[in-house]
Amino acid sequence: MKKWIGIWVLLVCILSCDDDNEKVDSIELSASMLNYESEGGEQGILIQSSTDWAVTSDAAWCFVQDHKETGQFSVIVSENDDFNPRMTVLKLIAGNCVKEVDILQKGQTGDLSLSEYKASVYDLNDNYAVIVHAKKPWTTKVSGNWLSVEPSGGEAGTHLVRLRFSENKILADRMGTISFESAGSENCLFEFTQEAALPDSRKQDSLALLKLYDAIGGDQMKAAGYLKNWKVGPLENWDSDMMRDGRVVKVALRGNIGKDGYIPEDVKYLSHLEEFTASATFIGGELPEGFARCKLLKILRISNGFESSNGNLTGELPRKWCVLRNLYEVDFEKNKLIGSLPLEYGNLSGLHFFVVSNNEMSGTLPTVWSNIPQISRLELASNNFTGEVPEEWAVWTNITILDLAKNSGLSGVLPVELLTTAQNNGGAVSLNGTNIITK
Incomplete structure (x- = not known):
């Protein structure tokens, strides 16, 4: 009898061990979908989980606050100022269990x-x-x-x-x-x-550059061998490529700008500026609205040249920049920008190149960008864009490079004119990692 009892206990132990090895974590939610009116708002979801959990949102208009002490989280949605509804998906992870919550918001309902x-x-x-x-x-x-x-x-x-x-x-x-x-x-x-009239003079150029020097840690950059002549004598001595006809037309930064380096609003005083570039740097902070006063600006390039990490630009693209009709090239590749593509940039009639690949941007592709007649290179890869490619974009006759890769939320049918135009211009369309199909 004792022999059979021992075998029974051994079997129970073995089965218990097997159960532990195959343990599956679980999540129970009070709702798997939330609906919001166009004005937005806040709703909560109760959660029961077998282990510690986390919830994330990829949409800039949808924010999540967890309250683990009470077993719930809040979902806060900002106002939708478009007629079109929008959707995003929250991901909840608890151990080896993953669940999703659909967030739906109506568009504007007025006329x-x-x-x-x-x-x-x-x-x-x-x-x-x-x-x-x-x-x-x-x-x-x-x-x-x-x-x-x-x-x-x-x-x-x-x-x-x-x-x-x-x-x-x-x-x-x-x-x-x-x-x-x-x-x-x-x-x-x-x-x-x-706004009221602002000073416009050579003196304002030098004051703006001094503000920029301090904002990017100029003394540390000098010690590292960069900006050697800045703050030495007249402006012409600072950088021979910077000046034309006594005014600052070009600022080119390169080097080890620390993570606390940023671009100050004082760039608005560089009223003759045509080019601002910062390459292979870790320049950070939010993009200043002040560039909107640089009405001659043609090139704005702040990208990270390092393979191992992204740069530190944060925040959204300023709507105010829609006044820059001479803007020819925008490149903010490999940063941490969020938000959507501003509809108002449809006003940038001189834009040829627009690159924001490898950021954290979201939202739909703006139909009104069809008003940008000269665009030839549009790179939006590795973001969180959703929706379909607007049929209106088919009017782009100069498009050469259209890179939409690694945006899993993009779907629908690619307008055939975009594909054939890009190929006829010697370029290509990249759709890898999307749900867009071609005909």
Whole structure:
């Protein structure tokens, strides 16, 4: 009898060990889907897990706060100012168990909405852009004789509207308003402010460069063998390639800029600047709106040349840059930028190259970018973009490189014209790691 009891105990032990080896973690949720109105909001989900858990969101408009002490987490969604609904997926991980929660948000439901309702620009004359989403024909009324609108009205659909303004030569801000009106709907009022006149001189160039020198840790860079002549005598002695006709037209940074280095807003005083590059650096922080005052700017390149890691640029692309009609090349490859592609960049009529590969950006591909007629190279690989490639992009006759690879949220059918145009121009379209198909 004792022999049989011993065998039974041995079998139980063996079975217990097998159960431990095959243990599967579990997650139980109070909801697997959350729905939000266009204005956004906050909702909570209760969670029961067999082990420690974590939840992540890849969308800049969807934020997650965990409250592990109470066994729940909150999902906070910002306002959706587009007519189109949007979706993202939260991932919950507990040990070897993974579950997903679908987050759905409605688009605007009114007859008329704008991409934004308030903006400010610098003192120099130029034009800004705002996106109009309309379900019915619309018109505009402008207050401010220094401000005009093009077009002044339109049919139902999504439209890029240019707000043209003259130079502000007075030492005070001025404000204009634009009333967007659609039959049978409430009016949308857009408030537009132009800042007071700013100094524009060679002295301001040197002061702006001194601010930049301090912001990037200039003394440490000098010690490392860079910026050797900066702060030595007149500007011409600092860098011979920097000046033309007594003004700063080019700033080229290269070297071991520390992780605390950033670009100050004072670049707005470099009103003759045509090129700003920072390559093979770890320059960080948010991109300054101040570049929007550099109306002659053609090249803006801040990319990381190191294979082992990304750079440190953070935050979103400033909408204010939509005034830079001379901008030819933008390159922010290998950084940590978030947010979506600004709709207002459809105003960048001079743009040829746009590269933001290897960042953390998200959102859909803007239909209104079809207004960029000259674009030939668009690289968006290794981000979190979603949705379909707009059919409207088929109008791009100069497209040579279109790189959408490693954006698993992209789907649908690629407009055949984009593929054939790129190939005819001697280039290619890259779709690896997406769910886009070709016909």
